[in-house]
Amino acid sequence: MSPSRLETFADGVFAIAATLLILTVDGAVGGEGIGLGGELRHAWPAYVGYVVSFVTIGIMWLNHHTVMSLVERVDRRFLLANLGLLMCIAFVPFPTRLMAEHIRGAGAESAALAYGFTLTATALFFNTVWFYASRGGRLLRADCDPRAVAGITRTYLPGPLIYLGATLVAFASPTASALLYLAIAALYVVESSVFGGRETAGD
Amino acid sequence: MSPSRLETFADGVFAIAATLLILTVDGAVGGEGIGLGGELRHAWPAYVGYVVSFVTIGIMWLNHHTVMSLVERVDRRFLLANLGLLMCIAFVPFPTRLMAEHIRGAGAESAALAYGFTLTATALFFNTVWFYASRGGRLLRADCDPRAVAGITRTYLPGPLIYLGATLVAFASPTASALLYLAIAALYVVESSVFGGRETAGD
Amino acid sequence: MSPSRLETFADGVFAIAATLLILTVDGAVGGEGIGLGGELRHAWPAYVGYVVSFVTIGIMWLNHHTVMSLVERVDRRFLLANLGLLMCIAFVPFPTRLMAEHIRGAGAESAALAYGFTLTATALFFNTVWFYASRGGRLLRADCDPRAVAGITRTYLPGPLIYLGATLVAFASPTASALLYLAIAALYVVESSVFGGRETAGD
Amino acid sequence: MSPSRLETFADGVFAIAATLLILTVDGAVGGEGIGLGGELRHAWPAYVGYVVSFVTIGIMWLNHHTVMSLVERVDRRFLLANLGLLMCIAFVPFPTRLMAEHIRGAGAESAALAYGFTLTATALFFNTVWFYASRGGRLLRADCDPRAVAGITRTYLPGPLIYLGATLVAFASPTASALLYLAIAALYVVESSVFGGRETAGD
Numbered sequence: 001m002s003p004s005r006l007e008t009f010a011d012g013v014f015a016i017a018a019t020l021l022i023l024t025v026d027g028a029v030g031g032e033g034i035g036l037g038g039e040l041r042h043a044w045p046a047y048v049g050y051v052v053s054f055v056t057i058g059i060m061w062l063n064h065h066t067v068m069s070l071v072e073r074v075d076r077r078f079l080l081a082n083l084g085l086l087m088c089i090a091f092v093p094f095p096t097r098l099m100a101e102h103i104r105g106a107g108a109e110s111a112a113l114a115y116g117f118t119l120t121a122t123a124l125f126f127n128t129v130w131f132y133a134s135r136g137g138r139l140l141r142a143d144c145d146p147r148a149v150a151g152i153t154r155t156y157l158p159g160p161l162i163y164l165g166a167t168l169v170a171f172a173s174p175t176a177s178a179l180l181y182l183a184i185a186a187l188y189v190v191e192s193s194v195f196g197g198r199e200t201a202g203d
Numbered sequence: 204m205s206p207s208r209l210e211t212f213a214d215g216v217f218a219i220a221a222t223l224l225i226l227t228v229d230g231a232v233g234g235e236g237i238g239l240g241g242e243l244r245h246a247w248p249a250y251v252g253y254v255v256s257f258v259t260i261g262i263m264w265l266n267h268h269t270v271m272s273l274v275e276r277v278d279r280r281f282l283l284a285n286l287g288l289l290m291c292i293a294f295v296p297f298p299t300r301l302m303a304e305h306i307r308g309a310g311a312e313s314a315a316l317a318y319g320f321t322l323t324a325t326a327l328f329f330n331t332v333w334f335y336a337s338r339g340g341r342l343l344r345a346d347c348d349p350r351a352v353a354g355i356t357r358t359y360l361p362g363p364l365i366y367l368g369a370t371l372v373a374f375a376s377p378t379a380s381a382l383l384y385l386a387i388a389a390l391y392v393v394e395s396s397v398f399g400g401r402e403t404a405g406d
Numbered sequence: 407m408s409p410s411r412l413e414t415f416a417d418g419v420f421a422i423a424a425t426l427l428i429l430t431v432d433g434a435v436g437g438e439g440i441g442l443g444g445e446l447r448h449a450w451p452a453y454v455g456y457v458v459s460f461v462t463i464g465i466m467w468l469n470h471h472t473v474m475s476l477v478e479r480v481d482r483r484f485l486l487a488n489l490g491l492l493m494c495i496a497f498v499p500f501p502t503r504l505m506a507e508h509i510r511g512a513g514a515e516s517a518a519l520a521y522g523f524t525l526t527a528t529a530l531f532f533n534t535v536w537f538y539a540s541r542g543g544r545l546l547r548a549d550c551d552p553r554a555v556a557g558i559t560r561t562y563l564p565g566p567l568i569y570l571g572a573t574l575v576a577f578a579s580p581t582a583s584a585l586l587y588l589a590i591a592a593l594y595v596v597e598s599s600v601f602g603g604r605e606t607a608g609d
Numbered sequence: 610m611s612p613s614r615l616e617t618f619a620d621g622v623f624a625i626a627a628t629l630l631i632l633t634v635d636g637a638v639g640g641e642g643i644g645l646g647g648e649l650r651h652a653w654p655a656y657v658g659y660v661v662s663f664v665t666i667g668i669m670w671l672n673h674h675t676v677m678s679l680v681e682r683v684d685r686r687f688l689l690a691n692l693g694l695l696m697c698i699a700f701v702p703f704p705t706r707l708m709a710e711h712i713r714g715a716g717a718e719s720a721a722l723a724y725g726f727t728l729t730a731t732a733l734f735f736n737t738v739w740f741y742a743s744r745g746g747r748l749l750r751a752d753c754d755p756r757a758v759a760g761i762t763r764t765y766l767p768g769p770l771i772y773l774g775a776t777l778v779a780f781a782s783p784t785a786s787a788l789l790y791l792a793i794a795a796l797y798v799v800e801s802s803v804f805g806g807r808e809t810a811g812d
Contacts, residue, residue, distance in 0.1 A: 015212055036310025193283060460696045
């Protein structure tokens with residue numbers, strides 16, 4: 001299999017997972033008996049969850065392409081690691097719905113833990129994908145810029161710890177945990193907006 | 204990332220968002236207890252909403268490709284602007300369902316506002332995408348026809364205002380607002396049918 | 407826009423519409439209170455509907471590619487006709503569910519009419535797409551085999567009439583109508599199986 | 610039609626079917642009235658089903674690409690066989706939900722049978738696709754490695770029997786049957802992890 005076939009499949013899963021997030025919003029409105037206007041206002045956590053998860057999946061899609069732009073060949077272990085990553089990405093709409101429904105109620109802690117553990121697992125698989133490909137340059141193109149490789153390593157490595165930290169905060173305060181998830185997504189956007197005015201690598 | 208990878212992802216989101224619209228129709232029929240024939244006739248706003256939103260998403264897909272056909276390279280800010288656009292596109296099935304369910308009831312105003320603000324935001328992101336790419340020719344191909352560039356600018360610029368106007372009409376009459384959304388989509392179709400018998404640009 | 411971009415988008419809609427058919431089956435099982443085994447047996451119209459609609463969408467996907475393999479360039483009118491076609495394709499899961507739920511009950515006639523009119527409209531758009539492209543060779547490749555072009559015309563032309571005929575039978579007998587839809591899909595499969603052992607055109 | 614167009618469509622169905630599996634998990638949580646934490650723990654069969662089905666679909670996607678990498682040309686019969694295969698793949702989310710909901714209840718046998726027969730049918734279509742393409746080298750590239758071809762034949766041939774065996778176990782013990790489905794998926798992963806450190810064929 002060529003790297004580009006993997007990208008097509010991965011693009012499909014990223015795009016579908018992101019688009020299915022709207023079902024979260026859809027499920028949050030209806031049958032409250034408080035009038036549509038009230039319901040739409042009451043459903044605000046669903047909109048926040050939609051935006052945070054959409055941006056998170058979108059950023060992960062960007063990062064996946066950055067990795068794939070450096071990859072020259074794939075083997076079955078690498079494909080399996082990618083399957084694991086995509087399995088986590090496709091899972092994201094579920095804890096997003098939990099957050100939207102429960103962050104204001106008794107289930108807030110469980111919802112925040114579910115969301116955080118999903119993203120921690122995603123970040124772990126991301127590291128698996130990257131380190132399997134880059135360890136000793138196993139699957140990378142020979143002409144990769146070593147600084148680009150080191151830069152990715154430096155960026156991905158703390159990912160699982162950051163998400164795990166934000167997750168564990170949920171035991172103390174699910175709301176704080178939710179704000180941290182939002183802050184992480186916002187950070188990615190701000191960072192890309194401020195420093196992103198260059199052509200992307202791996203064109 | 205190459206522009207064509209962005210197009211693949213964007214195509215996926217456009218196609219999925221359009222196809223998910225059928226869930227709106229699906230949800231509009233069932234459990235009324237008036238016989239299937241009566242239910243199917245009673246659900247006519249869902250069919251109108253399906254067609255209007257499908258055509259609107261389809262036209263935006265066409266326009267997105269017109270833009271991408273002029274774009275030579277992408278950077279992270281441009282990708283972020285596109286993510287924002289796709290986030291709005293993927294949101295469209297939700298207000299479409301609201302319109303289908305509530306345009307004949309007490310929630311008509313809220314539904315028409317939700318639909319209109321979604322399309323206004325979409326048009327805003329469309330302009331962000333276009334002006335970021337075209338300002339000073341930042342991301343465009345060197346050989347772009349300047350008239351094509353000016354033509355797109357002229358076409359996109361009033362988009363947010365037109366949709367915002369149609370949205371605000373909902374405070375006076377949600378039905379009038381709905382008819383305006385329909386008229387805008389119909390206008391696109393008529394305009395393309397009458398003037399569209401030429402090969403598309405950016406082939 | 408190049409023909410291949412249109413194909414990517416169309417492929418997406420075809421694939422998603424076909425895959426969403428499983429929601430029909432999913433909705434047909436649950437809450438009957440007759441034990442899962444009984445429910446699964448009772449839901450057989452949903453399986454038939456799934457297969458018939460999947461095969462119908464699949465055959466239309468094949469035919470769409472046959473057309474696109476002859477098309478050299480696209481214009482906006484052609485794109486609009488394709489949007490209309492895809493709008494019908496994406497609609498198919500809805501009447502499929504109606505058939506699965508109502509073919510044994512009081513709503514059989516309405517369900518069979520909804521299914522038939524959807525496929526009639528789809529066949530009409532297919533003809534629109536084809537005749538717009540082929541009239542005077544407008545969008546076709548210069549080196550198209552005229553017999554291939556005439557063959558497609560001969561095959562597509564009766565499509566709307568065949569489906570309309572099967573639809574109108576529903577006024578007399580919805581079951582007969584349903585059997586005709588099944589027979590049309592089966593005919594496509596048999597015809598392709600018997601005569602299909604040649605390399606496809608437009609490779 | 611070129612083999613690569615078939616791959617694009619197939620990739621779409623594989624990706625969507627895999628991503629729709631999350632609806633299984635989504636449906637398993639809600640309305641139990643035991644608190645979200647309890648519900649999330651109680652829903653563990655849904656997570657197992659999600660992982661097993663996602664991995665199974667993913668492995669089938671890998672195998673489909675291995676086949677397509679050897680295929681040089683397609684005909685309509687081959688396309689039909691592929692449609693049948695994709696029809697089974699897109700069906701997988703349904704029995705996955707049945708397993709998740711019923712494996713601990715009275716419907717366990719029916720659920721395990723539904724899951725097993727779906728995978729048996731999938732394996733049968735996989736063999737149909739492969740033997741139609743490879744019999745006498747009908748659709749294969751002239752330069753295919755005969756050992757690769759023989760290796761695929763040897764691997765695919767027992768597939769339907771293995772799944773049928775695991776299915777029939779459900780008459781004695783649905784739980785044992787479920788464990789066998791899990792073991793088969795795990796076996797694929799372990800086998801690919803241990804022996805998969807080589808570049809994939811058909812690059």
